[in-house]
Amino acid sequence: MLIGELNNLKKSINELISMNTFLSASIDRQHVLTDLSNINPADDLQRVLFEINADPRVVTTKPFAKITPHGAVGTEAEVFFMLGSIIRLTSIRRDEDQICIIQMVLCGGDEHVIVFDEIGLAELSPHNPLEVLHAEFQIENCQYGFVGISNWRVDASKMNRALYLLTPDPDVKDL
Numbered sequence: 001m002l003i004g005e006l007n008n009l010k011k012s013i014n015e016l017i018s019m020n021t022f023l024s025a026s027i028d029r030q031h032v033l034t035d036l037s038n039i040n041p042a043d044d045l046q047r048v049l050f051e052i053n054a055d056p057r058v059v060t061t062k063p064f065a066k067i068t069p070h071g072a073v074g075t076e077a078e079v080f081f082m083l084g085s086i087i088r089l090t091s092i093r094r095d096e097d098q099i100c101i102i103q104m105v106l107c108g109g110d111e112h113v114i115v116f117d118e119i120g121l122a123e124l125s126p127h128n129p130l131e132v133l134h135a136e137f138q139i140e141n142c143q144y145g146f147v148g149i150s151n152w153r154v155d156a157s158k159m160n161r162a163l164y165l166l167t168p169d170p171d172v173k174d175l
Contacts, residue, residue: 001048006100012089016107019085024067025052027077036099047099052087054079054106063106081106 026032029051036047054064063085067078087104094100 001046001100003044003046006046006048006092009089009102010092013091015089017087017089017104019081019083019087022083023081023085025050025079025081027066027079033097033099037097049099049101051101051103052081052106053104054081058106058108 029049032049036049039047041047063082065080067080086107088107089102089104091103092100093103
């Protein structure tokens with residue numbers, strides 16, 4: 001993984017992340033660590049192991065499945081995670097072999113993820129919409145996540161409208 005990407009992930013601890021691709025993952029931790037130990041990364045890369053706690057009793061939908069007999073390596077135990085799976089990044093640490101261990105938890109259906117589809121690409125915008133909107137989600141115990149999926153031009157009125165429309169009514173306990 002690029003060190004810059006890893007640094008961005010470090011800023012997202014305890015936040016929700018929506019996977020924007022399908023993911024095939026090995027269940028055999030030792031096999032993966034052996035493979036990682038044989039890699040000498042370039043200066044701008046870091047060896048990374050993703051640990052995803054995916055408890056089927058917590059997740060009410062089917063965002064993952066064991067695909068061992070059908071996987072890319074028929075003998076390796078594999079799990080397939082669906083596009084759009086929601087995970088919470090819980091910690092990032094280095095082990096004694098300088099492998100970065102990124103721990104995550106697959107979330108159930110009770111987490112709220114807001115998808116804005118009209119905010120534009122951050123790298124094309126004079127005002128980074130991810131940074132502009134990120135402040136809106138810095139509320140203690142906030143249950144919002146953020147996923148940017150469009151290349152439309154940034155329109156602040158649409159962003160504000162989306163925030164207004166998608167902000168849930170407070171519960172009695174919140175009042």
